[in-house]
Amino acid sequence: MSVVIQADQLTSVRAGRTLFAQLSLQLNAGHILHIEGPNGAGKSTLLRIIAGLLRPQEGQVRLFGQPQRDDPELWQRQTLFIGHKPAVKAELTALENLHFQAQLDGAGAIDPWQLLETVGLLGLEDIPAQQLSAGQQRRIALARLWYSPATLWILDEPFTALDTRGIDMLHQRFAEHLERGGALLLTSHQPLTWSGERLQKLRIEPQDEEFVDELS
Amino acid sequence: MWKWLHPYAKGEATYRLLGAWLPWLAGSALVTLTVGLVWGMLFAPSDYQQGDSYRIIFIHVPSAMFSMGAYTAMAITALIALVWQIRTAEWAIAAIAPVGAVLTFIALFTGAVWGKPMWGTWWEWDARLTSQLILLFLYIGVLALYYAFTDARTGAKAASVLALVGVVNVPIIHFSVYWWNSLHQGATITKFEKPSMAPEMLIPLLISILGFALLTGALVCQRLRNEILKQEIHRPWVHAQLGVAEQER
């Protein structure tokens, strides 16, 4: 089983507070890694570090064995990061959003209408996104999953604001992705309705100040 | 373990290094400034045209020189901070900027005071004064940006980018202001066009310049030490440092 992402000894200090220290993880193709932990434990920070948006204070992340600094382009093409913010333009319609996003992702050949139907937004295509509900906006953001060629998906709370049908739809898509040899790294406060050995869990606990003091 | 400690040890090492330099810098600054200013103010001969009012150059010239110098130094540390992500360099921006701003203000103030007997007005749109005024704005901009963020690191990085943008612009601004000045005013007295300065005036001036350089260095040194303490307040070595200081008292 090939290793997709591997993080060694990551330490992150934000605003003078140690979020996590010497955290290591490994994710193989065809697997899901579910990051758990209370609010403020650093789950989003961890995902942002792995996506390459943040640098850890210590440690490094490898994608297919390559450190990020060696080959940033590999990361940009092989990872897909969808964060809290949906990156949906409020002024543009659902259709335009899908169209531009697909082009930015290098998938200009995708039919945006098809995509619209897939994520269940058909009929809402000419309404500006700001008039759509939070769940509908999230569907626009998540539509990228249906064409993205990236191997590693990094999703921060993907189920937020989705209804049960949306959640089912997403689960189904995750299954297809894993089937194709993709890997999935996500945070979620909702329990994953996922069974089997494909699911791994990693729990982050808030660090105490004591950790710093121990060193002296 | 050492690797993990390394970035934090830097602050401590720098703090101690600066602590070792500080007495020498401060001591020599005190000596050279006393010699330079007392000589300049009391013993150097009067100017045959300007009388005693020229004596303000012993403060004006060094502060104007190092107001520019401090900006360049700040931009260099900003570059280091951005390229190598060195936190001490980020803090150095906060240490240098206020010193530079105060030097700029002193240069402006003494320039205005000098302007009164020379031009008969406190403020003249003289090229030198105008570009000092703009430099003051640039300093204030960097400081305002540095302290605008709740996260100190973001503020330091944003201020670094601005300092670099500023340093590219400073020569352009300088040139444009001089050019503008030459366009609009032909008859202003240019201050330093005297072909040569008598050695009795030049030597105390040079000593004052050296004194200001040392003073600037000492102030930046102390400010950087304070900044390191402030930023690393949660680190054990700071507790130890402050604990020792309390016992000594």
Next chain:
Amino acid sequence: MSLVETNSRCSNQASTFALLRVIMRRDLAVTLRRRSDVINPLLFVVIVVTLFPLAVGPGPDILARIATGVIWVAALLSALLGSERLFRDDYLDGSLEQMTLLPVPLAVLALGKILVHWLLSGLPLVILAPLCALLLKLPFEAWGVLMLTLLLGTPMLSAMTAIGAALTVSLGRGGALLSLLLLPLFIPLLIFAAAAVESTLVGTSALGQVLLLAGLMVLTLTLAPLAVAAAIRVSVN
């Protein structure tokens, strides 16, 4: 089927420009939906220009003398007016962090944003300039040079504004701070542009000043995208 193989890297300049075009088209589409953001700064310029004759009297001597200065200062202030919006929405909705993840240099995308901003703020100002010149009784022979200075100068305004906007985007309200950061940097532009029109008015050639402005514009458009990219990276953290 391995995903790695099917997605072999195909990075080249063509894809960089393709992405640049997409970003620019999206930006244009978004900004054109918010027409008031485009029109208000222009109205601001016209109103400021209208205020001056009321303040200093309508005599052609004084108006013609201050016309260039007034138009240019109004242009600088109007550039600040809309600047906060330049990256604000992108930052809030997450598009900005997605931009940093695209497989093209961020500076190229920053240049795209600058160009779109100029198209919708600088270029209309150039077109509006004759009206302002008319209101301020600027002699007709200087109109061309005034428009030329605006044509060369407004891209610089957009570029500098983008630096300031990218630096302050993560601060909720950056308005006053932004003017503090940017206005000193606009000074050379103001000086050379005003001098170019001035020299036309006194009957000498403005070529020197215009060339200086052109040089500054090239320099600014080369370096500013790098600064904007660095500032964006600072802000999305």
